[in-house]
Amino acid sequence: MTVHRLTLGDVLREHRRSRPTGTAAVDGPLRLSYTELDDRVNRLANALAAAGVGRGDRVCYIGRNSVRLQEGLLAAGRLGAVFVPANWRQSADELAFVLSDLAPAAVLWQSEGIGEAVRAARGAAPEAAEARWVHCATAARETGADEYEGFLAAAPAEDPDGDGDGSLPVLGLYTAAFDGRPSCALLSSDALLAHSATLLWLRRIEPGFTFLNSGPLFHVGTVMFNLAALHAGGTNVYLPAFDAAEAARLIEAERVDHIFGFGPMLDAIAEAAGGHDLSSLHFTAHSPEWDARITVGTDPWNASGMGGYGQTEVGGMLTFLALGMGGAGGAGRPSPMVQVRIAGPDGGELPPGETGEITARGRTLFSGYHGRPELNRRKAAGGWHRTGDLGRREPDGTITFIGPRLRMIKTGNENVYPAEVERALRAHPEIADAAVIGVPDERWGQSVTAVVQREPGAALDAEAVIGHARSLLASYKKPRRVVFVEAVPRAGRLPDYAALDAEHGGGGYPGE
Amino acid sequence: MTVHRLTLGDVLREHRRSRPTGTAAVDGPLRLSYTELDDRVNRLANALAAAGVGRGDRVCYIGRNSVRLQEGLLAAGRLGAVFVPANWRQSADELAFVLSDLAPAAVLWQSEGIGEAVRAARGAAPEAAEARWVHCATAARETGADEYEGFLAAAPAEDPDGDGDGSLPVLGLYTAAFDGRPSCALLSSDALLAHSATLLWLRRIEPGFTFLNSGPLFHVGTVMFNLAALHAGGTNVYLPAFDAAEAARLIEAERVDHIFGFGPMLDAIAEAAGGHDLSSLHFTAHSPEWDARITVGTDPWNASGMGGYGQTEVGGMLTFLALGMGGAGGAGRPSPMVQVRIAGPDGGELPPGETGEITARGRTLFSGYHGRPELNRRKAAGGWHRTGDLGRREPDGTITFIGPRLRMIKTGNENVYPAEVERALRAHPEIADAAVIGVPDERWGQSVTAVVQREPGAALDAEAVIGHARSLLASYKKPRRVVFVEAVPRAGRLPDYAALDAEHGGGGYPGE
Incomplete structure (x- = not known):
């Protein structure tokens, strides 16, 4: 029933009402309120629609982190289309594969640093020849018709409201290579919101939450926090690519609560921080230098960090240490939005203590891979998604992650x-x-x-x-x-x- | 797709794996682990199925608080049926209306204190004549075939797994009287889980959460916390009916985190507590006597209590003070699972500052009233649920509750x-x-x-x-x-x- 609908686009619509002047995004000199973000998303959606993008079509983004990724996702969503941010670090050959695989109706691309590879890929992928190519200038805000800002500005700001069905795929992320080539995992608005609701809970994200997008937005690890900040009505700060000194500056300037980062990134930030105040960061302990600068979480919820087990196909995290540490190798307990079954070779559930494949079903699960019907049938046989990873249920109900069934x-x-x-x-x-x-x-x-x-x-x-x-x-x-x-x-x-x-x-x- | 399903029954199935020995319920002398609760739910579901209860049928419960309400809800859910806990304080005439209105396939009933009214209602409601009547003894655990414990024990513990569709109604709660008679608001498993996910977030409920069911379980106010405790894998403690001294005893004995209560109830508990330790309670400030005994929440999340605006038809709460206090009469901002629109007489959205009807859509919304097609059409005209209440959007995006629309x-x-x-x-x-x-x-x-x-x-x-x-x-x-x-x-x-x-x-x- 219509009365039950809630899409990513609906979340933004409500923020426009509930937090009209709240800061949605900080991206270099650009600062957007939720009202402005909603207007830009509508303009982009209308521009894409005029360029022929419709329900089920793919919109590919090849470029560094920017609010344009979120705008692209939300705009595609409002047309019932799928937004796919490609890994911009890929070779021309890899990018050509992505373009051939997606046959996108539109491509948003950057030239800075990667223009040669993108142009070569475009030439090598006839499937993308019909696409509308829109260039995303980074240094200046160019306004030509084939430049992102001009493309967007020329379209009306009316809401196209084409996102009535939250079960449709809205985001595609390239992931595991099963046959030597990556596959694009499709995630619905329903799955993304169920996942972000879980993060709101387990990471104690508050409405003023500010997230620094310091990791790549073509990976679910950064995407899931970007969407949690959006869901909470918080602020996303964008770093085009990782830069320790700029990260430290932004953490202080925007009072950032959380970043996507792991060991070497955290060390680099601590080293480059100089006189910057990083105390707004609520993060897990890492090293004496790091811990001295941030606010270290002390309760088990924070101390466990994002520990757990996950993969793109489950929307991000499937299990959380915050729900029960378990022993060595412990991956915690499942998110409240899923069930997890350890399955034997025949697909049947194994008793605690036995190692088998981790299988899952629930709200955060993906909708299959784009254009891989045979693989999709195999992965979802019996109504449970086969993660391709091995695990074990312990007697206390926690799950131990063993390793990939195929190696990684x-x-x-x-x-x-x-x-x-x-x-x-x-x-x-x-x-x-x-x-x-x-x-x-x-x-x-x-x-x-x-x-x-x-x-x-x-x-x-x-x-x-x-x-x-x-x-x-x-x-x-x-x-x-x-x-x-x-x-x-x-x-x-x-x-x-x-x-x-x-x-x-x-x-x-x-x-x- | 099957791989996306998550019903209330699935949540219990996963708890059985993840928290096999965790305490799910404390009800007088009965203490149930999640494994035991799941077994009992399966037995009850199979017993109800054998008694003819199937998809879409109603199972009515007339009695005081007990774990049997949760068992009945979960068992009905596993058959695709609807569980309706009736207000046991109603007159025989009112109960007869409920029985006629529901035409239930089964009735679980207590005789203690209310037997005369229930028997009279049964005689006056021919629509309930075909129902299987199962008596719920409170003083002793009777085991005859028409006694709850015997009825349940005689059935097998295999999972009937009839709850594949989470969008089906699973709970009915009688509410507003539009035409002089109450209407039964139907809530799906999807709506109840979306609502409890919001409570997990906004009330910072942790997996060990223990809730004292001190308010009536035929009201959404108590039901929503009961289900949040279930969703988190916590413990529900049942008080058959409000009793201040027994509440104080249970708070200490079970280290209760939260109760359903308002002013006079809290005063009564503080007065009756004697030497009992109530410090496990995390609650809002109320009076010096109360505050001195409990742990008063100090952050805005806790301090705002459950303030906000809600009704049964939205699954409980629609807006929360924790998401923005607003001014006097402020009801906060909408839950992350909904949109709220202030609508004029023609259904169009009004600008901030103007008073109109509070309308809503989203995941937590009900599925209409049982057997009221005309009323349902009127209430959901245009794809937004009309709450029947007046509100105003403030310039800061918060919502002010004005009062019931009723007359104009x-x-x-x-x-x-x-x-x-x-x-x-x-x-x-x-x-x-x-x-x-x-x-x-x-x-x-x-x-x-x-x-x-x-x-x-x-x-x-x-x-x-x-x-x-x-x-x-x-x-x-x-x-x-x-x-x-x-x-x-x-x-x-x-x-x-x-x-x-x-x-x-x-x-x-x-x-x-």
Whole structure:
């Protein structure tokens, strides 16, 4: 019934009534009240509609953090379309794949720093040829018709009100590479709001909450706090890309409550902070230098940080340490919006103490991957989403995360799927076979190591392998070290990872 | 999609996994873990199914507070049926109306104290003749087949899993009498969970939360906290009916965090507490005696208590003071799960500062009244629920509650709501009480007449009353005539308008 509807767009509509002058966004010199944000979202939605964007269409964004990501999401939502922020650090080849995969009706893109890759990708993706391309200038607010500000300003501010159905996908985020290529997980307005309601509770977010978008907005980790701040009627502050000194300045200037960050980022901010006051930050303890500058949460809710288990496909977090610490490797208890079942190979529920696949159902779950009907059937067989991760239910009801069922490398908080890097390596004419492992690394958690079998007679060296990988993949995915072997050991269809780890120092995989 | 489902029953299923030994309920000598509660709910559901209860059927409960209300709600939910706890303090005639109105498939009833009325109602309601009647003994746990414990124990504990659709009504609560008879507001599992998620946030409810069910569970005020405790995986402690000394004993024994209570109840508990330790209670300040015994919340979240505006039809609370105090009469800002619109007579949204009907849409909204199709159409016309109450949006976005719309005066084509004028009149220090009626007027249709009761000793005259009203209201709303009376007659919470009209010439109301 209409009377029950609540979409992301509705949340903004109510903020316009309830907090007309409240600060919704700070993005460089731009400061937007909720009234102004709502007007801009309506203008962008109407401009996109005039450009042919309609229900179910994709709007792709390729660029750094900006309020335009939130405007794009909310505007797409008001048309029943899907907003997909792509990873702008990707190579031209990777971006071309995204454009081909999405066949977007519109593309919002930046040229600063990444223009060459985007232009190359555009040329290589015929599926995006019909799209309306709108450029997002960062240095100046250009107002031409193909420039974001001009595109937006020329359209009327009336609310198009095309978001009656909150169960429609509204956001797409590229994630796990199951077949060597990433898949775009679709999240509905319903799922995003159910997830943010959980964060409001578990992070004790108050209406004045100010979040510094210091992590990339093409990852769910930053997106989920961005949306929680929006849901609470708080303020989102945007940092185009991570910059420790600028982060410290903004934390003081905007009295930031929370940032997205992990170890090395926090160290860098503490080091670069100088005389800036960071005490408005309510964050978990990390190091003496960090703790001395911020307000360290002391109750279990805060002290547990964002600990828990999650993935893009569940909207962010599935379990929270704040709901029960459990033991070593403990991931806490499920969010109040979901159920979690540890499933055996046949899909049946396993008793406590037995390890199986973590499966889930509930309000925050995604709506499948864009354009992957077969994969979607497999992942949701039996009405439970198969996370692809292994876990165990403890006798006290908490969940222990064991590790990916298919393996994954964690480096600098980025997920690297060996299958994806291996596929890129094997594309080189002088590489016969390749396997990728993670080697424990003090600074990054793990570092990517490639074990490469050359074609007979090939003289390829490590530098060439790394250069090749870099030409096809984001930099963080490229191998840092290359080992040449006579033959990559195989266990059936897959590389024999156990043997490779043993021989080449692999280990430290997430969950181990 | 199945993968998105989360019903009240699913919440209990997950608690059984996540908190198998956690205490779900304390009801006299009965202490139930979440595992035991889930087993009992399944047995009751299977027993009800065997008695013929199926999707859409009503299960009526007539009796005092008990864990059986929660069991009945959850069991009915697992069959797709609706659980309706009736007000057990009603007369036989009123109970007979409820039974006729519901035509229940099963009735769970108590005899203690109310047996005579229930039996008389049963005899007078042929619509309930086919129902399965199950008696709920309170003094002893009787185990006959028509006794609750025996009825439940004879059925298997397998989960019937009939609650796949969370949008189905699961709870019915009798509320406003629109046509002189109460109507049963139907609430879905989706609405109840959306509401409890809001309470988890705004009341900072933690997983160990213990709630004393000290108010009646046929009212949304107690129900909403009962369900929030369930949603959080906390403990519900049941008091059959209010008893100050027993409440104090239970607060200490169970380390109760929160109770449902208002002024006189709190005074009675403080007075009866004796040596009992009430410090586990986190509650709002009330009186020196009360405050000295409990833990008084100091942050605005706690200090504002449950202040705000609500009604059964919105699942409980629609607006919260915790989201912005506003001024005198302020009701705060809307819950994050809803939108609120102040609507004019034609249903269009009014600008800030103008008084109109509070209308709402969102996740916590009810699904209409049982068996009232015409009323449901009227209340949800245009896709917004008409609360029947008047409010005003302030420039800061907060909402001021004015009073029930009920009757309206039409003067010179303007709408005047008596509640609004009365509220303005009562703000005068020399006015003890006031009521406003419309008197037929040849020129204006109706003219506004104020019936005023002065404070003892006050010499206020008609001119001063009119001048005072004019200083607070638009000119067309001010009384044209003032009648002074010894006391304004009251019918419950509201002035007795029928008596006032008869005595002072009221009439000619629009729609009459």
